[in-house]
Amino acid sequence: MRPHTLRARLVTGLLILLALACVTIGVATSLALERFMVDRVDQQLSMTVGRFAASLEHNLEYGEYGDSRGQSLGTLGVRIMNGQVTNAAVVAPNSTRLNLSADDAAVLAAVPMDGRGHTVELSALDDYRVMAIKGADGDVLINGLPLEGVNALVHRLQFAEIVVFAILMIATGIAGTIWIRLSLRSLERVAATAQRVSTLPLASGEVALPDRVPDEDPRTEVGQVGAAFNRMLGHVGESLALRHASEQRMRTFAADASHELRTPLATVRAHVELARRDPGDVSEGVRHALKRIDAESSRMSKLVDDLLLLARLDAGRPLARDQVDLTRMVIDATGDARVSAPDHHWRLELPEEPVTMIGDADRLHQVVVNLLSNAGAHTPPDTTVTVSVRVPGPRKAELAVTDDGPGVPEKLQKELFERFVRADKARSRASGGSGLGLAIVKAVVSSHGGTMDMESRPGHTVFRVLLPSI
Ligand SMILES: Nc1ncnc2c1ncn2[C@@H]1O[C@H](COP(=O)(O)OP(=O)(O)OP(=O)(O)O)[C@@H](O)[C@H]1O
Ligand SMILES: [Mg+2]
Incomplete structure (x- = not known):
């Protein structure tokens, strides 16, 4: 039953103090009056x-x-x-x-x-x-x-005091509540602003902080809180702006660097291909070296392309707005996966009607390809992979890739969609995985206003993508 708000506490405290004062005054006046009257009776007694x-x-x-x-x-x-x-x-x-x-x-x-x-x-x-x-x-x-008369007089005084004190308490309660509310109004403004800040997504990107708390007299406590709060908002705003600028620089750098790497890489690949096609009279060792250069430069090209794509997605470049037939896209991609992983069993579950949406066809294609290639690459032969498209609700499309492979290691699951996260670093690198695939999937899906989730245990792994459809 203890009052929680500061306002309630102040009003309660005020009323308790007032009640104490009233009781003291009441007791003191009735004692004094009684004493006085009894003295008079005593005088009368001693005379008669x-x-x-x-x-x-x-x-x-x-x-x-x-x-x-x-x-x-x-x-x-x-x-x-x-x-x-x-x-x-x-x-x-x-x-x-x-x-x-x-x-x-x-x-x-x-x-x-x-x-x-x-x-x-x-x-x-x-x-x-x-x-x-x-x-x-x-x-x-x-x-x-x-003493009847004396007692009656004292009782009348007490009754009058009770009435007056009750009125006083009620009036003080009302006036005190209003007054304290007025005094604390600026504190409420600070609280409201703090509340607004606490709901802002501060984790990344450019953040617009809410207006400052209106200035109060800095000599008052509330004014000091407001001023301190404003200073804090200022600091936070500055650091957020700094962070945003540095994020921006990082992105530009990543985009520029990967872009710049593409041309020399393409040249290297072209020359290697030329050399391999017409090696002339070279030893087996050189032939092998050329093969390795070819394989690794392809891998590097893919890596650079992935990095560039991520940098562009980060920068929030506008997406193409194509009419995309998701069903068709899934059928094609599964066909390709069948060819590249013929030891797996590929199953398709599609709705009767084709599911279409507006989006960037190339990037959505990459989402499907990345999920399917993961299901192919990170599971042993004979795994069954089910690719399904569903319409879970109006204007929604769900793509799910399910496999009955060994699953994603538990400790990896939380950060699976981060960049360069992969299970066995040494082995994956040899097998070509860089750990960017799912980061790209996630970035593309969220840039289309969709969401992604994953659930994995040995024998059942499912990656689910929810996209807005038409
Ligand atoms: N279907 C799956 N079954 C088991 N593990 C998976 C599956 N899909 C992904 N993983 C795990 O998640 C890690 C990250 O996947 P991600 O696609 O991001 O990278 P990658 O496949 O290793 O490399 P990249 O796709 O860039 O070539 C993988 O290395 C793998 O360990
Ligand atoms: Mg992958």
Whole structure:
């Protein structure tokens, strides 16, 4: 039940303090008033003390219940002889007779004879202020006045205070809530801005940070928070801009470098091909060397092409917008895969209707080819590879490549779509894999507004691509 917001806590604290103050004031004023009134009763008692009680001493003259003439209503008189109450009377409109219980008699008998006022509680009467003096014939005479009036006055004061304090608490609660809300409004603005920043994708690319928090008086705490927050936003903005610029430079460099490498590579390949076609009179060793140069330069060309493609995808170059028949593309690519991996079993699962979409035909083709070549290259012979196209919902197309090979190693799965990630580095390099294939697949798919996922365990590996279709 503890309040959570700062606002609620401040208001609660304010109200608790106010309540404490009210209680203190209430207690102090009623105590003071009671004291004052009781003092007045005591004064009255000491002026009249003994008069009514003394009349009780003279049974013959005034009767057993004393002389009530000139006494105010409620005046109590008691005569105590040897610790026993002999006469007790109270001034009332009709009779002054008073029947005291044994307890009351004991209470009265215990009143010290010091000429000072004492408050007693009698069951026959209400609260009384009594004063005891020594009588003429060795007895004790107690005179008393009712405290009824004093109590009533104190109660009225307390009631009035409760009403006033309640109104005060309600008014303070409302005014305090409004006031605290106003004071904390700028803090809420800071929170709202921070909230907006926290939802921004800061991981990469150019980020537009939200507006700064409006300036407040920097002498206030809220103003200081706002200013610090603005400075932090400034720093973050600057570093993001720096990072973006450096990313941009890296991309340009990668694109330029791979582009520049293509021409000399093409020349090397052309010359090697020429030399291999017409080797002339050279030894077997040279022939072998030429073969190796040919194979490795082809691999390098592919690598350079992949790098260039990735650099272009990174740079967000606009894609071609072709009408692509996904079904047709999958049939062709599977046909090619059958030729290049004849030891695998290739199965096709296609919908009745052709699935078409708008996209970059060459790049989408590369997606299919990369997935199929992985299913061919990273699984043993006799593996069954199923290539399926489905329409999982309106304007959606799903391409899935499933194989029952050994699967992707567990520790590789998380970063499989990163660049240059491949299972067995040494072996893959020899077999030609560079680890760029899936990175390209992912980049092409996301540049088409699609998503990709993968699931792999021994005997069941599936790469699924979800693309928007028409
Ligand atoms: N169907 C699959 N079965 C088992 N492992 C796979 C499969 N597909 C991919 N892998 C693993 O994922 C790694 C990364 O694949 P990726 O296509 O990115 O690179 P690559 O095939 O090694 O090289 P590249 O495609 O650039 O020639 C592969 O090296 C392989 O270890
Ligand atoms: Mg591959």
